[in-house]
Amino acid sequence: MVATLLRLRFRVLGNQLARSPWQLVGFILGALYGAVILMGIIAGLVLLGFTDVRLAGIVIVGAGSVVTLGWALIPLVAFGVDTTLDPDRLVVFPMTTSRMMVALTLAAVCGIPGIITSLAALATIATWAHWPAAIAAWLVSTPLAVLTAVVASRAVAAVASGFGGGRRFREVAGILVFIPIILAGPIIAGLAGGVRVNADTVAELLPLVGWTPLGAAWAVPADTAAGDLPAAAAKLLIALATLAALWLLWRASLARSLVRPRLTSAAAVRAGSIGWFGRVPTGAAGAVFARAVTYWTRDPRYLRQLIAVPLVPVLLWFYARDGDSLGALAFSAPIIAFIIGIVVYADISYDGTAFGTEVATGASGRADRLGRTLAAAAVAVPLVLVAAVLPLAFAGEWAQLPGMVGMALGILFTCYGVCAVTSAQLVVPVPASGDNPFKRVPGTTFLQGMAFFGIWLVALVLSAPAVIVGVAGYFLRNPALSWVAFGIGIGFGTAVLVAGVLIGGRMLDRTGPVLLARLKAMKNA
Template sequence: MVATLLRLRFRVLGNQLARSPWQLVGFIFGALYGLGLLVGIAVGLVLLGFGTLPLASSVIVGVGSVVTLGWALVPLVAFGVDTTLDPARLVVFPMSLSRMMVALTFAGVCGIPGIITSAAAIATIATWVHWPAAIVGWLVSTPLAVLTAVVASRTVASLASGLGGGRRFREAAGIVVFIPLILAGPIIAGVATGFAVNVDTLASTIPVLGWTPLGAAWAVPAAAAAGDLAGAAAKLLIALVTLAVLWLVWKASLGRSLAHPRQTSAAPVRAGSIGWFGRVPTGAAGAVFARAVTYWTRDPRYLRQLIGAPLVPVLLWFYARDGDPLIALTFSGPIIAIVIGIVVYADISYDGTAFGTELITGAPGRADRIGRSLAAAAVALPLVLLAVIVPIALSGEWEQFPGILGMSVGILLTCYGVCAVTSAHLVVPVSASGDNPFKRVPGTTFLQGMAFFGIWLVALVLSAPVVIVGLIGYFTQNATLSWFACAVGIVVGTAVLVGGILIGGRALDTTAPVLLSRLKAMKNA
């Protein structure tokens, strides 16, 4: 059964790559990057073997500890959890929980990150071969190090996916948990400053890591090479206990989630209450607007895209605190506009197959573009205006208000104009409503991220006229240029938005059936 599930994993991957040439290209780029990284690691380990034992021990234990921590945290933050073999779908197979966990562990080892980690761990023999006593420890501890990393990732993922009992609690937690991730830079900088990390501190800290669950498995060969057989045995015991505890915690969490799957329920509503659909004008554009506003105000996948907006002033203040923070805070509005204005570049993806209900009504593409753009602006524009008004009120430089306002509004409208075109052509894999916020959706690729930044670049280029005029007006303290920037921002932004709605609407009339077929294929993947 384990072999069958592993074949299924690679069959799913092959189908995904065969369905889209761009996903295949992205996969190849990722594989080449991993291969290059692995070659660099191997060369470094060979050279490290000609150094001293303390140096080799510090590097391998320190880097190995970071790798183990990265397996537990980085996949959740940056790429999400690989759910190609989703335990919730495997529960119908006639297999025990332990056998399912073995299959999931091997699936993790057989992925590109798992292969790179395994190969790098094996390559440490190039260093330890210079100390024959370390080879025995390497033979025993290397599989432990790799398995600990993979099982730690699965354990943390299982615990995160089961966070909270109710759906609303999970959704709220999924939104709040992104706050420390966005503030990671200031947090790390503050910790580094507070502890004044230097070479001596690291030299005294790394040996301690060898006695922790993060670095125990990596430190066994080093202890054996130093002749400390008792220390090597103790660290091996710590590694074994760590793997056993992680396995048991994962087993308990996974068993609980499979025995008590999440239940979906709808909140009771008053008879006749149709929400936003009863508050907007009738017609296709009004209906799309009402549905989109409902998404923006109730769907946590949309709300998570807004969580970064209130934190922009915090980041600006932190990085400008040694100078004049008010100057940096003044540009909160334009920065927030570019951050949240681009998130709708493929918003049809969040409709899923429900997009078909719009198609069967025969709603024109132009109405769809108008409704979605107005809904996004209804949520984002108040945030942008607040970010413009508050810093200006604190500084008292009201003569600069028109220029900052023009830049902010111009950028926001320009972004919506660009996204009105791109979202008529693009759908991307997204998590389903109520899913684990860290879940990695099969089908996401490196090129998808590149496409996002390419769209961002196009929006910045089209916004360049108002940005240039606004910056000149601000730094020269020219009130006339400030008002001119306001006019340019509103005119250029409106022109790009109208053009985007017209072009995107015409394109959507043609591409809508194709987009629906892609959404159905993603759902069935």
Template structure:
């Protein structure tokens, strides 16, 4: 059964890639990137073998710990959790929970990240070639290291997806886990910067990490090379115990999920209470606006895109705390505008096949573009206004406020105009409604990253006049130029968003059925 599921994993992957040439391109780029990283790692490990034993030990244990942390946080923060074999879909197979977990673990090992990690782990043998005792210890410790990172990734992904809980718990856990993950970056960077000033402290920290579940498996060969067999044996026990505990934790989560599947919450509503649909004009634009605003307020996939907004000023303050934080915080609003300005590029993708309902009503593409833009603006504009006003309350430099506000609104509206056109031409695979917001389809990380980058570049390019005027006005303290920049930003933003809605609407009238067919293909992949 395990072999059958592994074959199914590759068959599903092949079907997904065959349905979308661009997804295949993304998968190929991911594979090439993995090969590049692997090649560089192997070369580095070979040269590391000529370094003193203490240096080699510090590097391998330190990097190995970072690899473990990357496997735990990467699927949540950057890459998404590979959901090719969804445990909830495998429940219909006549198999035990243990076999399912074995199959999912092996599926993780044979994926691109798993292959890169496994080969790189084997490459550490090239470093320890001068110490035969370390090679012997690697035979036991390296499989533990690889299995630990894969099982840890599965367990953490399962827990943060709310597996074993109701849908609301699944949604809340999936969203709020992003807060500490986003803040972890600057915290780790700050700690690393402090350690960089003291090499001895860094060496001590690495030795301590070797006694933790994160680095124990990587430290076993290092202790063997140093002749400290007692420490190597103890760390081997720590590594084995870590794998066992992670396995039990993952099994508990899966058992809860498969025996108590999440249920959609049903809320009693009084007759005639139809939410936002009863508060907007009875027009196609109003209907799209009401539906989109409901999504923004209730769908965790939308809310997840807003988690980074209140943290943007925190990140700015962190990186500029040694300079003048007041200056940096003044640019919180433009940064937030950049973040939330491109969220509409996947709006139809989030609809999924439900987009067919809108097509069936005959609503025009212009109504769709206008309704979605207004709904997103209803959330983003108040946020940007608050982010623009608060820093100047403390600084008192109100003469520079119009330029910052105009820059922010100009970037936001320009981004909406660009998204109105681009989202009418393509859709991207995203987590389905009710799934974990972290779920992904293999081969889509590159595509989504490129799509976001392209939209950002176009939006920033079109907003360049507003940005240049606003920056000059801010750093020269010219209040008149700041006022001009504010007007230019708002006017250009309004013009570009109107043009984008019109052009995108005409495009969507032609491409609507094509987009629906692509959404259906993604759902059936």
């Protein structure tokens, strides 16, 4: 059964690549990028073998610990969790939970990240071959290190989905896990406060990482090569205990999720209550607005984007706390405007096949663009204005308020205008409603990431006039430039927004059925 599931995993991948030439190109580029990184790692490991055993141990343990931590955290915030073999779909197969976990682990190892990690771990033999005593330890610890990284990613993803809870608990847990990751820099810097960071300090601290679950497996060959067999045995026990604990954590979460429905019934509501649909004018634009506002206020996939709103001022204050912290906080509004303005670049993707209702009713593309934009603005504009007013109010710099508001709203409106066009052309694989908001579904490609950054670049370029004048007015303390920035930001941003709604609306009239077909294909993938 495990072999059958692995063949299924590669069959799904092959079908995706065959269906889309662009996905194939993205897959090839990603594989080439990984190959280049791997060759660099192997070259470094070969050279490392000609150094002393202490330095070799420090480098490998430090790098290996970062790899393990990356496997656990990066999929949650960058690419999500690979669900080509989704446990929810595998529940109908006649297999035990343990066998399913083995299949999922092997599937992860056989992916591009898993292959690169495995080959890099195997390549450490190029270093440890210079110390024959370390070869036996390498044979045991290398598979252990790779398995720990892979199982850690699955276990952490299970916890982020909401360990042992219902749908609402999973959604809240999946969102809250994002907060400490964003604040990782300040947290680490705060813990390291007062410690002078230099080469000697790093050399003293990194060996301690070998006694932690992150680095224990990577440290076993180093201690064996140095002749410290008791330390090597102790770290091997730590590595085995870590893998066992992660395995049990993953097993408990997986077993519970497979016997408990992933979706629970909706909360009871008063008869006749239809939420936002009863509070807005009737018509296509009003219906789209009501649905989009409901998403922004209740859907964890949208709420995740709003986490950045309170965290941006925290980060700006932290990194500028030794200087003009209030001045740094003043720029919270433009940054927040860009973050929450650009996330609607493929807004229809979050509708899923529910978008078919809109296509079937014959709603115009302009009504769709207008409704979605007004809904996003209803949430974002108050947040941006608060972020612009409060820092300047505390600093007493009211003369700079027009420029800051002009920059922030100009960026926000520009992003909405750009996204009104792109979301009429693009649909991308996203987590379904009720899924872990960090989940990566099959079909995500390198080229989609490049397209996203291209959209960022276009929005930044179009926002540049207001930003340049606004920044100049702020630092020159020139009220006239502040008002000029306000005029440019509001005027040019509104023009981009109106043009985006009109152009995107005409595009959507033509592409609506095509987008729906793509959404259905993604759902059936």
